[in-house]
Amino acid sequence: MLYDRARIHVQAGAGGDGCASFRREAHVPRGGPDGGDGGHGGDVVIECDPSLRDLQSFRRRTHHRAPGGGDGGASLRHGGTGAPLILAVPPGTQVRTDGGDLHDLIRAGQRTVVARGGSGGRGNKHFATPTRQAPRFAERGLPGEETWLQLTLKLLADVGLVGLPNAGKSSLLARLTRAAPKIADYPFTTLEPVLGTLEGAERQLIVADIPGLIEGASAGAGLGHDFLAHIERTQLLVHVLDLAPLDGSDPLANHATIERELESHDPRLAALPRLLALSKADLLEPPAAEAAARAWRERLGDAVPVLITSSATRAGIEELSLELLRRVPSEPPGELADAPGELAEHLTFRPAGARGFRIERTDDGIYRVVGEGIDLLLARHDLDNDDALAHVESRLRQIGVIRALEEEGFEAGDDVEIGGVLFDLDL
Ligand SMILES: Nc1nc2c(ncn2[C@@H]2O[C@H](COP(=O)(O)OP(=O)(O)OP(=O)(O)O)[C@@H](O)[C@H]2O)c(=O)[nH]1
Numbered sequence: 330m331l332y333d334r335a336r337i338h339v340q341a342g343a344g345g346d347g348c349a350s351f352r353r354e355a356h357v358p359r360g361g362p363d364g365g366d367g368g369h370g371g372d373v374v375i376e377c378d379p380s381l382r383d384l385q386s387f388r389r390r391t392h393h394r395a396p397g398g399g400d401g402g403a404s405l406r407h408g409g410t411g412a413p414l415i416l417a418v419p420p421g422t423q424v425r426t427d428g429g430d431l432h433d434l435i436r437a438g439q440r441t442v443v444a445r446g447g448s449g450g451r452g453n454k455h456f457a458t459p460t461r462q463a464p465r466f467a468e469r470g471l472p473g474e475e476t477w478l479q480l481t482l483k484l485l486a487d488v489g490l491v492g493l494p495n496a497g498k499s500s501l502l503a504r505l506t507r508a509a510p511k512i513a514d515y516p517f518t519t520l521e522p523v524l525g526t527l528e529g530a531e532r533q534l535i536v537a538d539i540p541g542l543i544e545g546a547s548a549g550a551g552l553g554h555d556f557l558a559h560i561e562r563t564q565l566l567v568h569v570l571d572l573a574p575l576d577g578s579d580p581l582a583n584h585a586t587i588e589r590e591l592e593s594h595d596p597r598l599a600a601l602p603r604l605l606a607l608s609k610a611d612l613l614e615p616p617a618a619e620a621a622a623r624a625w626r627e628r629l630g631d632a633v634p635v636l637i638t639s640s641a642t643r644a645g646i647e648e649l650s651l652e653l654l655r656r657v658p659s660e661p662p663g664e665l666a667d668a669p670g671e672l673a674e675h676l677t678f679r680p681a682g683a684r685g686f687r688i689e690r691t692d693d694g695i696y697r698v699v700g701e702g703i704d705l706l707l708a709r710h711d712l713d714n715d716d717a718l719a720h721v722e723s724r725l726r727q728i729g730v731i732r733a734l735e736e737e738g739f740e741a742g743d744d745v746e747i748g749g750v751l752f753d754l755d756l
C-alpha cells in the first residue's frame with residue numbers, strides 16, 4: 330500500500346513565561362526586578378527526506394507538537410528556545426495548509442516552517458518604571474501557531490506509463506527496468522503506482538507505472554484518478570495501446586478515451602510530450618502491426634513517435650528505452666507551469682499589524698472590545714495578579730480603549746468584556 334495522502338495537525342511550541350523576581354542584596358529587603366524573559370517556542374518544520382518512500386509515518390499519528398520555550402528565571406536568566414519539531418516527508422510531497430498555502434518539497438534537505446512557535450514573555454525587569462519600581466508581574470509566553478496540513482505525495486518520475494487497464498503497462502515497466510510489478514490478464518492488476526529505474530549509459534530515468542485509466546477516471550471512476558496526480562510531474566508520457574484488445578474494443582476509441590481523461594484531469598498533463606507504444610505486437614502478424622503503426626504515425630504526425638513493442642518477445646523494448654533517454658531532457662525544465670518552484674522558507678500565519686480594536690455592543694447590552702492586539706495583551710498577562718491587572722488597565726488606557734468606550738456611552742459599573750474577559754473598570 331502506498332500511503333500518498335495524510336492529514337495531520339501541527340502545533341508549534343508556546344513561548345516560555347517571563348519571570349517576576351527581585352535581586353537579593355545584603356541588607357536590602359527587596360532589590361530591583363531581575364526576572365528574565367521566556368524562550369521562544371519551537372517551530373514545526375517539514376523537511377524533505379530522500380530516504381522516505383511514502384507518508385506511512387503519518388498513518389498512526391495525527392497530532393504533532395513542538396516543545397515550548399523555557400520560562401525565564403531569576404538573575405535575568407533567559408528561558409531556552411524550544412527545539413523545532415522536524416517532520417520528514419519524501420521528495421514530491423505537497424503540503425497544503427488550512428489557509429490554502431502550498432509548499433512543494435522536492436530537493437533533499439529542503440525545509441519549510443508550517444507553524445511558528447510563540448514568542449516568550451518578558452520578565453518583570455521590562456516593566457519597571459519610575460513610578461513602579463517593583464513590578465510583581467511578568468508577561469506570559471504566547472501560544473504557538475497551529476494548523477491542519479494536507480500532505481499529498483506526488484511521485485517524482487521522469488516518465489509515466491498510461492493506458493487502459495490490461496494494456497500491458499506493467500509488462501513494459503518490467504522489461505524497461507528491474508521493477509517487478511504484478512502482471513496478470515485481468516484489468517486493474519496494478520492497484521498503486523510502481524516506480525522503476527531505466528538505466529541509460531550515462532543516466533537513469535524513473536519510470537512510473539500507474540493503474541489503468543478508464544472512461545471517467547479524471548472524475549473518479551476506477552482507480553486511475555487517484556494516481557493521475559503522480560504523473561503530473563513527469564516530463565513525458567508513454568501512452569501504451571493494446572493493438573489487439575481481448576475485449577475486442579477499438580484501439581482508436583481506446584486511445585481517445587485515455588487522451589480525454591488526461592485532458593480533463595489537467596490540461597498540463599495532456600500537453601506533456603507523448604510517445605505511443607503499440608503493445609503486444611506479438612499477437613499480430615508483423616505486417617499487420619506495421620500497418621497499424623503507419624496509420625498511427627499518419628494520425629499523430631511527427632510530434633508523437635510511434636513504436637511497436639512486445640513485452641513477450643522484447644521486440645521494440647531497446648528502441649523504446651533509447652527513445653525515452655533521448656526524449657527526456659537531462660535537466661528538468663523546471664516545475665510545471667504553476668508550481669511554486671523555489672519555496673519560501675517561511676510561512677507566516679499571523680495577520681500583519683496586531684494593533685487596532687473595535688467596540689461592539691452585545692444583545693444584552695454588554696460592551697465588548699475586540700482586536701488582535703487586545704487579545705495578545707490579555708494573553709500575555711495573568712489577571713489574577715493585581716500588579717499585572719493594573720498594568721493591563723494602564724495599557725488599555727494608553728491604547729485608547731477606555732476613551733473609546735466612554736465615547737460609546739460606557740459608564741462605570743457597566744459590563745465590559747475585553748479579549749474574552751469581563752472587566753470591572755474604574756474610569
Ligand atoms: N502476448 C502478450 N501479452 C502481453 C504483452 N504484454 C502484456 N501482456 C499480457 O497482458 C496482460 C496485462 O498485462 P499488464 O502488464 O498487467 O497490463 P497493465 O496495463 O499493467 O494492466 P493494469 O495494471 O490492469 O492496468 C497480462 O496477461 C500480460 O501477460 C505482450 O507483449 N504480449
Ligand SMILES: [Mg+2]
Pocket residue numbers: 498499500510511512518519538539540541
Ligand atoms: Mg499494471
